[in-house]
Amino acid sequence: MKAEEYYKGYLVNPELLAKDPHLSKGCETCHKGDKSGETKEQAHEGMVKRPSDNLKTCGQCHGKIAAAYGKSLHYTTIGQRQGVMARFSKAELKIFDKRVFEQSCRSCHASCGGCHVKSPPVSGISLGLIQGHKFVRKDEGKTCAFCHGGRVYPEYVGEYGGATDVHYQKGMMCLDCHKKREFHGDGKKYLTKQAVKDRPACTNCHKTINSKTLLTKKAHSVHRGKVSCYGCHSGGQYRNCYDCHEGTGAKAEPGFILGKNPRNTKEVTTLRVIPTVRNSFEKVGIRMEKFDALPNYWNSPVHNIRKRTDRTRSCDSCHTDRTGFLTWETLLKGGAKANERLIHTPKPITR
Amino acid sequence: MKTNRLVSFFLVLFLLPAWAWAAAVNQCISCHTDDQKMKSLVKPPAIGGEGEG
Numbered sequence: 226m227k228a229e230e231y232y233k234g235y236l237v238n239p240e241l242l243a244k245d246p247h248l249s250k251g252c253e254t255c256h257k258g259d260k261s262g263e264t265k266e267q268a269h270e271g272m273v274k275r276p277s278d279n280l281k282t283c284g285q286c287h288g289k290i291a292a293a294y295g296k297s298l299h300y301t302t303i304g305q306r307q308g309v310m311a312r313f314s315k316a317e318l319k320i321f322d323k324r325v326f327e328q329s330c331r332s333c334h335a336s337c338g339g340c341h342v343k344s345p346p347v348s349g350i351s352l353g354l355i356q357g358h359k360f361v362r363k364d365e366g367k368t369c370a371f372c373h374g375g376r377v378y379p380e381y382v383g384e385y386g387g388a389t390d391v392h393y394q395k396g397m398m399c400l401d402c403h404k405k406r407e408f409h410g411d412g413k414k415y416l417t418k419q420a421v422k423d424r425p426a427c428t429n430c431h432k433t434i435n436s437k438t439l440l441t442k443k444a445h446s447v448h449r450g451k452v453s454c455y456g457c458h459s460g461g462q463y464r465n466c467y468d469c470h471e472g473t474g475a476k477a478e479p480g481f482i483l484g485k486n487p488r489n490t491k492e493v494t495t496l497r498v499i500p501t502v503r504n505s506f507e508k509v510g511i512r513m514e515k516f517d518a519l520p521n522y523w524n525s526p527v528h529n530i531r532k533r534t535d536r537t538r539s540c541d542s543c544h545t546d547r548t549g550f551l552t553w554e555t556l557l558k559g560g561a562k563a564n565e566r567l568i569h570t571p572k573p574i575t576r
Numbered sequence: 577m578k579t580n581r582l583v584s585f586f587l588v589l590f591l592l593p594a595w596a597w598a599a600a601v602n603q604c605i606s607c608h609t610d611d612q613k614m615k616s617l618v619k620p621p622a623i624g625g626e627g628e629g
Contacts, residue, residue, distance in 0.1 A: 232618035237608040252604040260602050265617055268603045350621050 226352060234344070234353010247360050255282055277337035287337075290409050294337065297410025298418055305330040307416045308523075309501060314514040317506075324509045333372070340368045340408070347371055365399040375477070376464045376497075381528040385479060388460025390530050402429075419488065425526075427454040444537070453494035453524070456483060460531035465498035483543075484551035484567040486524040493569050496551065497525035503559065517562035522551070543571045 226234075242248050253260045255276035262268030276282045280300075284291030298304050306326050310318055339345035341360050344352035344367045352371060355364050370378040378399075383389030392402070402425040415421050431454075436442040448457070462479035482496040503516055535542045542548050551568050607613050 228620040231620035232614045235608060235618050236611060236614050237605070239605070239609040242605065251602070252608075256604070258604070260604050262603055265607070268607070 231353070234351065236357060237354065238357025238359065241357060241359055245358075245360060248358065275336050275338055275343075277339075277342075280337070283337045291337070293410040293412040294408075295410075296412060296414040297408065298415055298421070299335040299408055300410070301414065302330050302334045303414075304417050305333075308499075309519070311518050312501070312513045312516050313511065317511045317514060320509060320511055321506065325506060325511075335372065344368060344371050347374070363400050369399045375466065377528050380463050383529075385462075385464060387462050387479065388529050388531050390460070390528050391532055392530060441537075444540075451492060453486065453492055455495040455525070455527050455530070456493050457536045458530050458532070458534060459495050459527045460529040460534060463495070463497065463525075463527045463529055466500040467498060468500060468502050481549045482522065482551055482555075483549045483569070484522065485569045487520050487522065487563070487567060488524055490566065492524075493571075494524045495527045496522035496567065497527070498557065499523055519561060520563040520567055521557050521560040522564060522567055540574055544574045547571055 251260070252258075256273050258272035259268055259270050262270060273279075280291040280295050294300050306322070310321070313321055335345055340363070341355075342358060343354050352367050355361050355367050379385055380387065381390045381393050381399075383393070404423070404425075407421065407424060411422065413422075418424065434442070434445045436445060444457075459481065462481045464477050465480045465482070467476045467478065480498070482498070483493060484496045486492040486494045487496075499521055501521065503513060506513065535548065543550070547570065550571065551564075552570075553565075553568065556564050556568070607617065
């Protein structure tokens with residue numbers, strides 16, 4: 226979007242006023258404000274920018290969905306807290322909850338309107354109304370892509386110059402794998418996305434591997450349970466973020482890292498550097514007494530999947546060259562002690 | 577019957593302008609559907625930083 230077209234994101238399509246039942250009760254029903262105000266300031270006095278932040282607004286008609294959504298991870302954002310809390314002492318966690326989680330992390334939660342009406346704001350910037358204030362079912366490019374535009378979405382569509390994900394190439398979008406129930410929630414309060422039942426998995430579609438060659442069949446059977454699908458089928462480099470919370474600005478770099486899955490060390494998978502560093506929360510008085518308890522790499526379901534990669538073409542890529550594998554030399558400098566247990570050295574194949 | 581008609585006539589006479597006035601002063605719609613007005617009122621914010629996720 227060009228800067229001179231930014232205002233278009235605030236233009237309401239007048240045709241919708243008569244057509245869409247959501248708009249029939251008048252703007253002020255949801256947005257409050259003063260509809261007879263003559264200036265922008267007067268009209269916006271007391272206005273509610275994001276009425277669906279209050280789930281009761283949509284819940285008046287969509288009660289079941291709103292009740293379930295109130296417990297979903299997109300709304301609670303509790304996953305962000307879970308991902309870092311093991312680094313804190315009890316006292317530090319209290320400070321984090323009050324000064325970081327509620328004031329920063331929670332501000333990122335998605336409201337109903339953030340997906341169905343207006344592109345969600347990131348750092349105060351939004352792409353505006355999705356389709357002139359129409360209540361849309363989905364528009365991933367303007368919603369998912371905006372919040373997940375730092376890593377996952379550009380990776381998926383190949384905007385980093387890397388390999389476009391084969392699923393995107395075949396015409397699939399976010400909601401083809403991530404089902405509606407995953408966003409709206411199933412009524413249970415999950416603490417992490419890993420705990421969500423029915424979350425996407427390659428094996429939901431690829432139940433059987435229709436391998437034509439003996440080598441492919443063997444590769445899948447030998448590596449099952451030991452290497453994740455991403456480990457072999459990631460198309461190459463993906464984005465890793467460094468030092469996001471140091472107060473000096475984020476540094477994003479492409480990289481491809483293989484190592485043990487911190488959540489299941491029996492499996493080798495793609496790892497992504499996470500931005501938390503030792504002084505991330507220093508400004509609010511958190512030293513992270515237990516910083517070393519968690520690694521600086523997490524297993525990542527990277528979104529640049531290809532059928533054929535260097536690793537599917539040749540066993541040597543891992544078993545001889547060890548391309549991309551985390552080593553003592555490539556470990557993050559000043560990183561957590563927990564990083565060390567993610568190093569995996571593939572054994573050579575005896576032929 | 578005649579009285580009813582008379583009442584209805586006066587009701588329409590008084591309420592129609594009131595309805596028309598109310599409709600005319602809905603500033604939300606008049607501004608948010610006017611391309612030129614919105615162009616003059618909405619200023620793009622400064623862009624900086626990385627995206628999330």
